[in-house]
Structure formats: structure tokens, C-alpha cells
Amino acid sequence: MSTVATVPEGTVNPYALSHLDSLESEAVHIFREVAGEFERPVILFSGGKDSIVMLHLALKAFAPAPVPFTLLHVDTGHNFPEVLEYRDRTVKKHGLRLHVASVQEYIDAGKLRERPDGTRNPLQTVPLTEAIQQHRFDAVFGGGRRDEEKARAKERVFSLRDEFSQWDPRRQRPELWQLYNGRHAPGEHVRVFPISNWTELDIWQYIEREGIELPEIYFAHEREVFDRNGMWLTAGHWGGPKEHEAVETRLVRYRTVGDMSCTGAVDSDATTLDAVITEIAASRLTERGATRADDKMSEAAMEDRKREGYF
């Protein structure tokens, strides 16, 4: 079987890679660099589409051997049950090891305090950074994409963090060619973003091409939701709706999967991958603009959270 045979006839350069093949090759290269240079890498895995694509890329990078990394999930306590079920099933299917850092446990132990707005996304930073220190992870893979947000557009593929996990955008190492510098002092670690150069549409096209299974909440389904600040939030034990907020059943899907308290659903009748891709290609809103409350808190919300150690 030869790959050359699949090159479309009439192409000017038969050796040109499609954009998805270029992105895939680059991401695999990054996974293998980390495997070659670090002692204790870990992949952040939430069961969201970006981390699912990351895991798929890692599986391909080391096939036919198993993925040489463990997984880490920071569970806010307000995660979607369908996503947690998917997470556990996937971990089992591939014989992987999963660490869970629990925001709820931190709150119960009095180490974190619930915010007045009920949002738990910013609370993830402390359990995340403590888990990194506790397990002495030296490379932490994240599914962050530079197209997501303007502060993320400034992020390196290899992003050095100090012992407090802090990001200092003014002290970033220049990143030249494909020569990633992962050197770090004891206690420091490197955040690694293999899909930095992917866009939301690339993720979906790749999911379609590779036939990757996703949690059902990414596809249109009937759901009980209520309106808060212009977003459809899922009703549930996490703290919604309040008295003045009315629950209604709507046909919706999710573009991102995060904490239930700050991740909104979008009205959609897209029940297939094809329909989702068509919908995203036509959308006039970014995925974060459409569905994330935490980024709207201030102009520099993401930058500020990243500085504190968030992804």
C-alpha cells in the first residue's frame, strides 16, 4: 500500500501535504519530542474534543506501542455526566492511567472557597498546580489552541512555567524552527501544546476524517436549559437555575465542554459530524464567545488566569 497513490491527480506538487496532514505530522513530532526528553509527562484529559484529539494523536504517534504518558483530569465537580462517562470508558479502552484532581475535595477541605457567581473554572488552577507538584510532572500536555483567544495567540508550543506554574509572557523563550527547548530547573515544568496551530474547524475536520468518537453532548439533543447572561446553561445540582430563571427544553449542542456553571449550549439541529462542520463554518461567533462566560469577565481574563497557572 503506497500513500503516493492517494495523491490527487493533477496536483502541481505530489509531495505537498494536505493541511490536516501537516498539522497531524507537527503534533506527532511534538509528542515524540516530549517522550524523548522528559521524565514524567502527563496529558491533561477532560473528555472534551481537543483533549480527545490529543489522545488520538498520541495513540498514533507511538503505535503499535502504548502511549507512554499518564492522564490527568481536573474535575470541577460540575462536569457533565456524559463526559465523565466518556472519559472513564476511553481511559479503560486504551489501558491508560488517569489521575483526577478534584475541585470539590479542595472546597470540602476548606482549601478553596466557592465564588459568589458559582463559577468553578478559575478554581481549577490550585488543584492543577498542586497535582503537578505532587506527582512531579515535568511536562504537561494541554489542548490549548492559539485561535481560541488573544492571549493564547501569544503562547509558545513549549511554555516554561516556574514552581508556581506561572506564565510570564514577557519572559517567553523565542521558538525557532522546530527546535523546542524544554530545559527546566527542578520544580519547574513545561506546558506543551501540540495542537497550538489547529483551529476549531481543523479539529472537527480531523475528527471526521479519523472517525473519532465524541461525547454525545457535542451533537444536537433536547436538553433542559435556562438563560443566564445570554447563555443557555444546563439546569442541575451545581446551582442553577435561580428563582427568576425559567427552565425550558430546547434543541441544543455544545461547542466546548467545560464546567457546567460557565459553559453554554448553542441552539442547533446538527446531529451529525457533517452538520456540525457546516454549522461551524457558517458561524459568526468564536467558540469561546458563544459559550464561555469566564472569558467575558474582563478584557484580560484569560491572560490573568494563565499567569496564575491556568492553561
Place this chain on the structure above:
Amino acid sequence: MTTHLESGAQSSTTTLLRFATAGSVDDGKSTLVGRLLHDSKSVLTDQLEAVEQASLNRGQEAPDLALLTDGLRAEREQGITIDVAYRYFATTRRRFILADTPGHVQYTRNMVTGASTAELAVVLVDARNGVVEQTRRHAAVAALLRVPHVVLAVNKMDLVDYAEPVFAAIAEEFTAYAASLGVPEITAIPISALAGDNVVEPSAHMDWYGGPTVLEHLETVPVSHDLTACHARFPVQYVIRPQSAELPDYRGYAGQIAAGVFRVGESVAVLPSGRTTTITGIDALGESVDIAWAPQSVTLRLADDIDISRGDLIAPADDSPAVTQDVEATVCHVADQPLSVGQRVLIKHTTRTVKAIVKDIPSRLTLDDLSQHPAPGQLVANDIGRVVVRTAEPLALDAYEDSRRTGSFLLIDPADGTTLSAGMAGAAFAAAAEAVVAADDDAEWDF
């Protein structure tokens, strides 16, 4: 930035172009980038609303498009771009990754960073000022980094009455200068980023111009040269050994092909040891193939069970690079701490990192006039200079002019891990430029 495609443009077989922009703030770089993103419908409603809101909060009447690209708090506060940012947009024909590099004089290292992965550089010039010192510096960096295509965008044509002679004079001067540096392909385009002339839409004001718009050119420029012509190179990243019941004997050498083509049955050498063997199989991410080429990430299987590990380089037995412990190179110094003669460093080349010592810094280059200042003793941030480095172990190093991937390296401070310099192995910059000018115009440019 999330991309927006016209309907029917969802093909996953489009190609990817990585390009960089260079130009001072006053040349209208932000406006050009904003115009490209805006007119290709890559700026979405919520991003525009955020910019409008932020502009209002600052007391500005019109939305400040620079806020789209200045992602950091300090950048917005100071109204300057500090660091390279990466932007994403797409058309029906191609996907683009834009390295948006700050234009300030003191940030040469940022343009080097952006240009290191770019296949094309857009150099912006203000039509009223023509080719200035900064323009020459940008052309020199593009030439030094061997960016295969350079676009000269002569901006603010609306301020010179869209006059052809103004454009022609600037284009001629720049093309002559860039060609003398060895830039292989130069395309000059008269534009007004502010008015939108020849950026995405053809200009109604310049019927004397028959060439492509900026976007058209970005969409059609060839993204990769004929890789069969390049010397094949495969740095070993990682050895894959499942050691499972089903695959007790599988041993594969994982890596990304740096240049050229590899085929099953081919005789190869493993460097630096020089042992030879034959490729018995190529696994392209789970699929067995007969042939693979750069920049595919693959796994090679070899006939003999010889000692190979991360850092080795696999190359055709009859076309392998020389192995050396004495590296002569041009470097761009990117760190705040200086690089001095006698300094102990680490050199990171492909997948190999070895100890090294800086034996000599013969000269420092002045980008403005390309003059060489002999024996500067040390290089400081943003300096470009010649260095001679002795390595503790041999490296299989190509000349940068032959391979951007296997001819490039980093110098790293062993004490704190800081990336000190970006290195390009081989002949001196100016000498190389002269050699290229003298040689055939169609000289291969690998990247």
C-alpha cells in the same frame, strides 16, 4: 481566531501556508493584518464587539483593529506589539498560519522567530518613504533565514495618488537589493491596507497594475519545493518497542522526515556511527507505506539490529552529511545575556543536544549596510554574527542553505536553560549571498 469559510469550502485537502509579516507599526502592518483577517471574513462578530467595547472604554470613537492582534495587557496598555503572535485564517483554496512579528528595531529576534518557520515573508513599505533602513533589515533577515518567497507590499498608495512611477521605483530598488542578498523570489504589490486596495480585492484605482492581490498571491504561491531534489534526512526522535506478546520483536525508529524522500529497500547510513543498513518498512502513523517524504512523521524499520537511539540521523548511504565537531555558523543572538568567546553552551541540533564551547566570534554583522565588524568579543541581544563552536560529540550537520531543518541549531545556556542564539550552519551570510547571486537563479531553496 476561528476561521470562517464560504459555503462549500470545507475540503480537508487544502494546503497550509506559513508566512510572516515584517514592517514598522507606522508602515501599516496592523492595518494590513486586520484587513486580511477582516476581508477574508476571519474576524467574527464577538471579536469585533469586544474590540469595539474596548475601544469605547478607552474613549476612542472608531474600533482600534490593533486590539484584535495585541493580545497582552502590556501591549494594549502601551499600544505596541511586544511579542510574536500567531493568527489563523482560511479561504476556499488554502489555510494560513501568520506569524505576526513586531516591527521594532530592537526586536530583530522576533522577526527571526517568525521567519524561521515561514515559507513566505511580507515586507511592508510606506510608499511615501520608500526603501528605508528598516526595509533593508527585514530583507536581510528574510535572506539570512532563507525564506523562500518574499512579498514587498508597497502600502499607502492612496497617499501618493496611486502613482505607478512611485511604486515602480520602490519595487525596482527593493528587488535589486533583495536579489543581491540572494532572496530567490520577490513579488511586489502596490496596496492601500486602509482603503483595501489590492489586499483581498483588486484595486479600482490602479488599473496599471496587472499582478495578483496580496491574498491571491498567498493562495497560489507554491508551498513546498520538489522535495525529491533535497538530500534525505531523518533525525531519530524516539525508539518504539512495544515488547508485547503480539509484537515481541518490533523495533521502530520514530521521527519527522526533515528533508527528502525515503523508500522501503533503500540503503541508509546511521550517523554519527556511520553504520549502514536497509529500510525494511515505513509505518506512517499506523499505515504501512512504501515511500514517505518531508515533513511526514513516520516510523522506520531497519534490516539490522544496530545500536540506534534518539539523536542519531538516518540518511541515504550514498548521500549522507559529513560529521563534524567544529561548527561554523551565523547566529542571531536572542537572549538578554550576552554570548562570549570561551563560553560553555549546549547545542541543540535536530534531536541531539551536546556540550559545546564558543571558540571564536570572528565578526558581527551590521544589517543596515551588511558590513562585518571583526572580533566583537561577544554578541548581545538581536546581534547577528559569525561564530565557531567546538562540540563535545560529533554532529551530522548540513549547511543551512541546503536544509533549513538539519542546518539549524540552538545555543542554550546550560546553567538556566535559556535559549541564547539561533544558529545557521555553513558559509558566511554575505559570502553566501554573493555566491547565490553568481549562481543559477533557479537554485534550489530547501526549507
